[in-house]
Amino acid sequence: MPFTPQLVTNRRVLWMVLLTITASLVTNQSSAQSPVADEQVDAESEPKEWWREARFGMFIHWGLYSAAGGEWQGKRNSSIASWIAHEFRIPSEEYEKELMPQFTAEKFDPDQWARLAKTAGMKYMVVTAKHHEGFCLYDSELTDYDSVHSAAGRDVIRPILEAFRKQDIHVGLYYSLIDWHHPGYPVLGDPLHPMRENEAVRSQPRDFDGYVDYLHGQVDELMTNYGPIDILWWDYSYGRMSGETWRGSELIEKVRARQPKILMNNRLVALDGSYVANDDKFGGDFQTPEQFVPPQGIPGLDWETCMTINTTWGYKPYDHDFKSSRQLIHTLIETASRGGNLLLNVGPRPDGTIPEQLVERLEAMGAWLNVNGEAIYGTTASPYKRLPSWGRVTTGKQQGGITPVYLHVFDWPADQKLQVPALESPVKRAYLLADVSKEPLEVHSDKTGLWVKLPAEPLDDSATVVVLEVEGKPIAAPFRVRPGEGGRLVLQAIDADLHGEKIRCEAGDHNTASIGWWTEAEDWASWPLQLAEPGAYQVKVTYGCDANQGGTFTVAVGDEQLQATAKPTGGWFQRSTESVGTLALPAGVSTLSIKIEPPRDIAVLDLVGIELVRVVETESTQAAAEWTNPLQKQGYVNSPLVEVTPFVFRNKLYLLECWRSDWSWPGQPSDSAGSGREMWIAELPAGPEQYEQRKYLSRALPCHTLGSAMVWDDRVYVFAVSPHHAEGRKEVFMTSSEDLLTWSEPVKVFDSPQGRIFNVAVTRDDAGMVFLWETDGYGKPFTMCYGRVDSPEDNWNSGIVQGARYGEHKYTGGPALYFHDGWYYTLYLEQLPNGWETHITRSRDLKHWDDAPQDRPVVAFDPHRRGLPLRPENIAENNASDLELCYFQGKTIAYFTGSDQQVAGDLQWASYSGTPQQLLESYFRDSPDASSGSSNSSRN
Numbered sequence: 001m002p003f004t005p006q007l008v009t010n011r012r013v014l015w016m017v018l019l020t021i022t023a024s025l026v027t028n029q030s031s032a033q034s035p036v037a038d039e040q041v042d043a044e045s046e047p048k049e050w051w052r053e054a055r056f057g058m059f060i061h062w063g064l065y066s067a068a069g070g071e072w073q074g075k076r077n078s079s080i081a082s083w084i085a086h087e088f089r090i091p092s093e094e095y096e097k098e099l100m101p102q103f104t105a106e107k108f109d110p111d112q113w114a115r116l117a118k119t120a121g122m123k124y125m126v127v128t129a130k131h132h133e134g135f136c137l138y139d140s141e142l143t144d145y146d147s148v149h150s151a152a153g154r155d156v157i158r159p160i161l162e163a164f165r166k167q168d169i170h171v172g173l174y175y176s177l178i179d180w181h182h183p184g185y186p187v188l189g190d191p192l193h194p195m196r197e198n199e200a201v202r203s204q205p206r207d208f209d210g211y212v213d214y215l216h217g218q219v220d221e222l223m224t225n226y227g228p229i230d231i232l233w234w235d236y237s238y239g240r241m242s243g244e245t246w247r248g249s250e251l252i253e254k255v256r257a258r259q260p261k262i263l264m265n266n267r268l269v270a271l272d273g274s275y276v277a278n279d280d281k282f283g284g285d286f287q288t289p290e291q292f293v294p295p296q297g298i299p300g301l302d303w304e305t306c307m308t309i310n311t312t313w314g315y316k317p318y319d320h321d322f323k324s325s326r327q328l329i330h331t332l333i334e335t336a337s338r339g340g341n342l343l344l345n346v347g348p349r350p351d352g353t354i355p356e357q358l359v360e361r362l363e364a365m366g367a368w369l370n371v372n373g374e375a376i377y378g379t380t381a382s383p384y385k386r387l388p389s390w391g392r393v394t395t396g397k398q399q400g401g402i403t404p405v406y407l408h409v410f411d412w413p414a415d416q417k418l419q420v421p422a423l424e425s426p427v428k429r430a431y432l433l434a435d436v437s438k439e440p441l442e443v444h445s446d447k448t449g450l451w452v453k454l455p456a457e458p459l460d461d462s463a464t465v466v467v468l469e470v471e472g473k474p475i476a477a478p479f480r481v482r483p484g485e486g487g488r489l490v491l492q493a494i495d496a497d498l499h500g501e502k503i504r505c506e507a508g509d510h511n512t513a514s515i516g517w518w519t520e521a522e523d524w525a526s527w528p529l530q531l532a533e534p535g536a537y538q539v540k541v542t543y544g545c546d547a548n549q550g551g552t553f554t555v556a557v558g559d560e561q562l563q564a565t566a567k568p569t570g571g572w573f574q575r576s577t578e579s580v581g582t583l584a585l586p587a588g589v590s591t592l593s594i595k596i597e598p599p600r601d602i603a604v605l606d607l608v609g610i611e612l613v614r615v616v617e618t619e620s621t622q623a624a625a626e627w628t629n630p631l632q633k634q635g636y637v638n639s640p641l642v643e644v645t646p647f648v649f650r651n652k653l654y655l656l657e658c659w660r661s662d663w664s665w666p667g668q669p670s671d672s673a674g675s676g677r678e679m680w681i682a683e684l685p686a687g688p689e690q691y692e693q694r695k696y697l698s699r700a701l702p703c704h705t706l707g708s709a710m711v712w713d714d715r716v717y718v719f720a721v722s723p724h725h726a727e728g729r730k731e732v733f734m735t736s737s738e739d740l741l742t743w744s745e746p747v748k749v750f751d752s753p754q755g756r757i758f759n760v761a762v763t764r765d766d767a768g769m770v771f772l773w774e775t776d777g778y779g780k781p782f783t784m785c786y787g788r789v790d791s792p793e794d795n796w797n798s799g800i801v802q803g804a805r806y807g808e809h810k811y812t813g814g815p816a817l818y819f820h821d822g823w824y825y826t827l828y829l830e831q832l833p834n835g836w837e838t839h840i841t842r843s844r845d846l847k848h849w850d851d852a853p854q855d856r857p858v859v860a861f862d863p864h865r866r867g868l869p870l871r872p873e874n875i876a877e878n879n880a881s882d883l884e885l886c887y888f889q890g891k892t893i894a895y896f897t898g899s900d901q902q903v904a905g906d907l908q909w910a911s912y913s914g915t916p917q918q919l920l921e922s923y924f925r926d927s928p929d930a931s932s933g934s935s936n937s938s939r940n
Contacts, residue, residue, distance in 0.1 A: 047261040048285055048302065050170065051231075053378040054123035055336050056369070059174075059306055059345040060113070060160075061128050061314045064095065064135045064150075067102035067350040070316035081314030081347065082131055085180055085194045091201075092181045092194070095133065096145065105152035108352025110163035116354065117169055120362035121369030123377070124170035126233045126343060127160055129222055131174070132192075134181025138226070142217050145181055156352075161226055172231025173222055177215065177246055177268070184211030192238070212247055219251065223258040232259075234267040234284075242269045248282050265304070286341075292507035293331065295494045297338035297381055304341040307331065309358050315347040322357050324738050325364035326462045327714065330392075332365065332376065333408045333463060337392035339381035368462055371434050375406035375465045383474040384421050386495050390651065391463065395474055402428065405474050407466040411651040412458045414685065414889075418466065422449035422477035425470045433465035441466065449477070461739065480530040480589060485890070485915050489529065489537070489612040491592065496525040506606075514544070515607040516572070524595040525607065529557070534587045537612040541594075542577045543605040545569045551604040552597040557583055557590050566605035575608055575766050577822065582615060641907055642677065643759075643814075644895045645709045646688075646886040649716055649740065653888050655682045655895065656700065656709040656718060677705050679720055681740050688893055688909050697740050704733060706759040706882070708816075710792065712769070716740060717792040719749070719771075721757045729756040732773065734792065750796035758782060759882070761817035762792070763824075770824065770846070771796055772817050778805060782813045784826060786846040804846035814838070814882040820917035827858060827883050838883045838896070840923050852923040859883055859896065885916050892916045 065082045072088045079087050085095055117125055130136045136146035138157035147156050161171045179185045180194050184207040187193045195201040223229060232255060237243070248268050255262060268282035287303040294303065309328065310319045323331070328344070335342040346358050369376060375394055382393035383405065390411045396404035403425075409418060422445075430452050431438040442453035450468075458464040481489050493505055494513040500523025506516045515525055539555055539562060550566040564580040583592075592612075596604040645656040657680045679701040682694040700718045701707070707720025715736050722731045732750035735743045750757075755777020762771045768790040774782050786804035787796055806812070806826060814829035825842045826849075838859035841851045883896040892912040912919050 047230075048263060051124070051263055051286070051341070052302065054170065055341050055376050055379070056120075056122050056332060057124040057126065057170075057172075057304075057341060057343045058117045058120070058122045059126050059343045061131070061345055061347050062137065062156075063128055063131045063314070064099040064103055064133055065131070066315040066348060067099040069350075070312065070314075070318065076318065080312045081316040081319075082133070082312075085133055086192060089194050089197060091198075092134070095194075096135075096181070100150045103147065103150040103152055103350050105147070105154070105156060105350070105352045108152070108156060108348075110156075110159040111166070113160065113348075113354065114163040114167040114169060116359060116362055117164065118167045120366040121373060122169065122344075122362075124172060124230065125164050126172035126174050126231055127157065128174040128176075129157055130176050130179070130218065132176045132178045132180055132235075134176075134179040136218070138222070140218055140221060142214055142221070157222075158226060161229075165227075170230040171228075172233055172263075173226075173229055174233040174235060175219060175222065176235050177237060177241075178235075179211065179215070182211050182214060184208055184214065186241075190241075212245075215246065216251060216254065220254060220258070223255055223262075229259050229262055232262055232264045234265055236267040237269050243282050252282070289340075289507075293334050293338060293340070295338075295505040295507065295513040296498070297340060303339075304343050305331075305335050306343040306345065308345045308347075309361055313345060313347065315349050315355070317349075317355075320357075322361065325361045326738065328361055328365055329368050329462045330410060333392050333394070336376050336379055336394050337382045337387070337408070364462075368460065371460070372463070372465045374404075375408065375433060375467075379406065383423070383476045385476065385479040386421065388419075388421065390418065398473065401472060403470045403472065403474055405468040405470050406433065407452075407468065408463045409454075409458065409466060410463055412464070413454065414652055414687070416454045416456060418452040418454050420450040420452060420468070421479075423468075423470060424475040424477055425472055428469045428471055430466060430468050432459060433467050434459045443468075478528070480528045482530050483532075483614075486918050487614040491527045491610040491612070493525075493607060493609055496527055499524050499526070512608070514573075516603065518596060518605070518607070519598055519603050521595070521597055524593055526591050526593040527610075529585065529590045529592055531585055531587050531590075534585060536582050536584050536615040538582050538615055539580050540577055540611040540613065541580055542575055542608040542611070543569070544572045544575050544608070545605050546572045546603075549602050549604070551602075553594055553604055554597070555580060555583070555592065555594050555610065557585055557592045560584050572603075572606045577611075583612075585612070641897065643706050643882040643897060644907060645707075645884045646888075646893055646895045647709050647711055647716070648886055648888050649711050650714075653684045653687060653886070653893070654697075654716075654740065655684065655694070656680070656707070657682055658706055658720075678702050679704055679707060679718060683740075687889070688895075688911070691907070691909075698737070698743065700735055700737070700743050701733065701746060705729070707732075708759075708761045710762050710764065710769075712764065712792050714738065717762075718743075719760050719762055719792075721760060722748075729758065732757060732760055732796065736792070747793075749794070752777065753797070753800065754778065758813065759815060761815045761826075763817045763819045765819040765824070769794075770817065770819060771799075772815055772826065774813060774815055778808055783808045784812060784815050784828065786824075788846075801846050806841060806843075806849050816882070816884050818885065818916060818920060820920060823920075825920045827885075829882070840920065842920070842924065850924070856923055858923070885919070887916055892919050 061082055063082065065084055068081070068084050070077050070081045070084060072084055072090060075088065077084045077087045129138055134145055136143065138146065139148045139155040140146050148154060164171050178192065186206050186208055187195050188202045190196055246268060255264065263285040265286055265288050266284040267288060268284065285302060287298050287301050289303060289305050291307055293305050297303070310322045312319050332342050346354050348354050374396070379394035379396055381395065383395055384393055390413065391408045393408065394406045396406060407418065407420065427443055427450065430441040430443045432441070444451050452466060481491055481495065483489055492513070493515045496505065496515060498505065498515065500520055502520055503515060503518045503523035503525065506514050541555070541564070543566060545566045545568045547568050550568055552563060552565055555562045560583045562581040562583060564578065569576040594607070594610065598604050641657060641659055643658040647654055647656065659678050659680060678699055680699050681697045683697055684691065684694050686693045701720050704720035705723050707718060709716060709718045715738050717734060717736045719732055719734050721729055722733050723729055730752045731748055733746040734749045735746045737743045750773065752773070752775060755775040757773050757775050759774040760771060762769055768788060769792055770786065770788050772784045772786045774784055776782055778785065784806045787799040787801050789796060789799035807828065810830065812828045812830055816827040818825045822844060823842045824846055825840060827838055827840050829836050830839045837857040839852060839857050841849045843849045883894060886893050892914060893909060894912070895907065895909045897907055
C-alpha cells in the first residue's frame with residue numbers, strides 16, 4: 001500500500017517533496033479524457049455495473065512481510081507491516097534470505113478464505129500478486145523471487161482465484177509498480193527505496209528501461225495465464241514516477257486487449273493523499289481514498305475506500321488496535337451512503353491462516369448484511385446533503401414508481417421519534433427492514449421534516465434499518481443552515497458547497513472534517529443560510545495553517561464582507577479560532593461565501609468551519625444562570641450513593657454512580673459486601689425526571705473510589721482512584737466499553753507524584769484529553785493539579801503540566817472539568833464560614849485562573865443567594881458536592897450529591913435551557929476579563 005502516514009504525516013508536503021525529488025529520475029507525458037460519469041448503465045455494455053452493485057470487497061495483503069510480522073532483528077517497526085524493508089533499510093539479499101524460508105503457507109486453505117468472504121457478504125476480492133518488496137505470490141517465468149521458490153513451494157495465486165470464483169466472488173489482482181528487489185529499479189534520488197541511504201548501492205548503474213520491460217512482462221503473465229480477471233489494482237505512483245514513466249498508455253492497451261472487461265484503479269498516476277487522479281488518461285475506472293471515507297463522497301466519479309481492520313497492511317501480531325464490528329458496519333454504511341465501495345483488508349499469517357480477530361469481525365458484518373444487505377448492495381448515495389446525527393441514509397432502486405430510502409439508525413432516539421430531514425417526494429409508508437411482516441410504522445410531518453415512530457428498542461444495536469417507500473425519485477428539501485442553540489449558526493466543512501478544481505473536503509466527521517487542498521483563488525466554499533429575522537452576527541473562523549503558509553481570505557454575505565489574514569497555527573491540523581468581525585445578515589435565504597487570495601501556489605488555510613454568533617447574545621449583561629426548573633431532590637437522603645457523573649452516549653442519558661459497597665441499603669445496584677466502593681452504570685430511559693426507572697447495566701470498576709467518565713470516539717472511558725496502594729489513594733485506573741455491558745481490563749494510567757489522590761476529572765480540548773487530580777500533596781486539604789495527554793488510553797504521568805494548579809490556599813474539592821472555546825472551566829466545592837458552595841473558575845493555560853465573582857456561586861446552600869440554590873426539605877443541608885454537567889435533549893443537566901459533609905447521598909438535579917458553554921460563560925459575562933478574552937489573575 002502507499003506511503004504510511006506515520007512516516008510522513010502532511011500529505012501536502014509529501015506530494016510536493018516527491019514531485020521535486022523524483023524529477024531527475026524520469027520524464028512524464030500525459031493527456032486527458034473525460035472520466036466516466038456515475039450514471040445507471042446496462043451491465044452488458046458497462047462492466048463497471050457489477051462493481052457498483054457490489055459495494056463490499058475483501059483486500060488480502062500476503063507476502064514475505066507477513067513472515068516478518070512487523071519485526072526485524074528484535075525491533076518492532078513503527079509503520080505498517082508491508083513497509084518494514086523501507087523503515088529498517090533492509091538490503092534485499094538479507095530480506096530474501098531471512099524471510100523466504102519462513103513463508104511456509106503450510107496451513108493455507110484458499111477455500112476457507114473464500115468461504116469467509118462469502119460469509120462476510122463480500123462480493124469481490126483483490127489479492128497482492130506482488131507488493132513493493134518485489135516478492136511474487138505466483139509462478140513467474142521472469143524471476144525466482146516468488147512463492148514457488150519459497151518454503152511454500154507453490155503458486156498460491158491460482159488456487160486463491162479458483163476458490164473465490166467457486167463462491168461467485170469477482171476476483172482482482174494487486175500489482176505494485178514499485179519494486180525494491182529488482183536491480184533496475186531506481187535508488188539514487190528515490191525517497192522510498194530501502195537502500196536510499198546506502199552509498200554503495202546508490203552509485204550502482206540502474207537499467208530502469210529493463211525494469212519497465214520486466215513490469216510489462218509480469219503484468220502480461222497475470223493477464224494471460226490466470227483466466228478472467230475482474231480488477232487490476234495498481235499501486236502506486238508518486239511524483240514523476242507515474243503515467244508514461246511506466247509506459248502507461250502501452251500498459252493499459254495491453255491489459256485491455258487481454259482482459260476487455262477488466263476494471264483498473266487510478267494509481268498509475270495517483271498519490272494516496274491525492275485520491276482523485278490528476279491525469280484522466282491514467283485515472284482508471286475508480287478512485288482510491290485510503291483509510292478514510294471522503295466526507296462528501298467524490299461527486300461524478302466512482303470510488304472505493306480501502307481500509308484495514310486494525311492499523312496495518314499485512315500481518316502484525318502485536319497490533320491489537322482492532323476496529324469493533326460495530327465500527328466496521330458503520331464504516332460500510334458510511335461508504336455506501338456517500339456512493340462508494342469498501343475494500344476491507346485481511347492480513348494472513350505466513351502459514352496461511354487468517355487471525356481470529358479478523359474472522360470474528362467479518363462474520364459479524366456478514367450476519368448484519370444477511371438481514372440488511374438490501375440497504376447496501378446496489379444502493380446509491382443519500383439524497384440528503386447533510387448527514388443526520390442519528391445515522392446514515394442510502395437509496396435503493398426504483399421499482400413500480402416506488403424508491404426505497406434506507407435509514408440506518410446508529411443511535412436509537414430515547415423518545416422513539418426518529419427525526420428525518422424533509423423530502424419533497426411523498427412518503428407512502430415506513431417499516432423496519434428486519435421485520436419480515438413489514439408492519440407499517442407511523443410517519444408524521446411537521447415544519448422540521450418527517451418523523452417516524454419507532455419501537456422502544458432497536459432490532460440491532462449496530463444499526464437498525466428503517467425503510468421509507470418514496471414515490472418517484474427521492475428529492476431532499478433544499479438544505480439551509482438555520483440558527484440552532486442560542487441562535488448560533490454553525491457552518492461545518494462537511495456541509496459546504498465547494499466550487500473549483502482542487503478544493504475538497506478532507507477526512508473526518510461533522511466536527512473534524514475540513515476543507516483543504518485550497519491553493520487556487522478561483523476555488524471557494526459557500527453555505528446557504530435561512531433566518532427568520534435580520535441581525536448582526538459575530539463571525540468566528542476555525543482553521544489550521546502550516547508554517548510559511550497563509551494569506552488573505554474574505555467572508556461575504558451579499559454586499560457585506562469581512563477580510564482577514566490566516567496566520568500559521570503550528571500545523572495544518574493544529575486548529576485556531578479567530579473572530580474576524582461582524583456581518584449583518586438579512587432575513588430569508590442568503591449565501592455566505594469564503595474566498596482566498598493566495599500569495600503564491602500554496603494553501604491559505606485548512607478550514608474546519610465558521611460560527612455565526614448573534615451580537616445581542618454576546619453583549620448580554622445577564623449575570624447569573626437561569627434554571628428552568630427548581631431543584632429536584634431524588635429522595636436518597638443519607639444513602640451510600642457518594643457521587644454521580646452524567647454522560648450522554650448514543651443519544652441516551654446515563655449516570656456513572658459511585659456507591660459504598662460496604663453499606664447495605666435498599667436500591668443500591670450490588671449486594672456485594674466488603675470495603676471500598678463500586679462504580680456502576682445506570683441508564684435513565686425516561687430522562688432525569690424519572691430516576692426511579694433507572695436500569696443498572698454493569699459495574700465498570702469494583703473497589704474503586706471517586707472518579708469520572710467521558711465519551712471518546714464511540715467508547716465510554718471511566719477513570720477512578722484506587723484505594724489499594726500501600727500508602728492509599730495513590731493510583732488512577734482506567735477501563736472502557738463500547739456497549740456499557742462489558743468493560744476492558746482496568747489499566748493503571750497514573751501514579752501520584754506527590755500526596756494522595758481524592759478525585760479526578762477529565763475533558764476533551766482541541767488537542768486531546770485534559771485531566772485533573774485532587775490531591776493533598778501541595779496544600780491542605782486539597783489542591784487541583786492538571787495535565788494533558790493525546791488520548792484517554794495514554795499514561796498521565798507523561799502529560800503533567802508543571803505549575804498547573806488551583807486551590808492551594810483555600811479549601812477546594814469535588815472538582816469537575818470542562819473545555820469550551822479556548823477556556824478550561826473547573827467547578828469546585830469551596831468551604832465558607834457557614835457551609836460549602838460550588839463555585840467556578842477558568843483559565844486559558846491551566847496556570848492562571850480567573851474566578852467568577854464570589855457572590856455568584858453555581859450552587860449555594862442559601863436560597864437567597866444568586867446561582868442554583870439548595871432547598872433543604874427534611875435535612876439540615878449545607879453542601880453541594882461533586883457537581884457534574886452534561887447536555888441532553890437541548891438542555892444542560894446538572895447532577896450533584898448534597899449532604900452535611902459527613903454522610904453522602906441526597907442525589908439532586910436541575911436543568912438549564914441552554915448549552916454547557918452558555919451556562920459556564922454566563923458566570924463571567926460581566927467580569928473584567930470577559931471582554932478582553934484573557935486572564936492575568938490567579939485568585940486561589
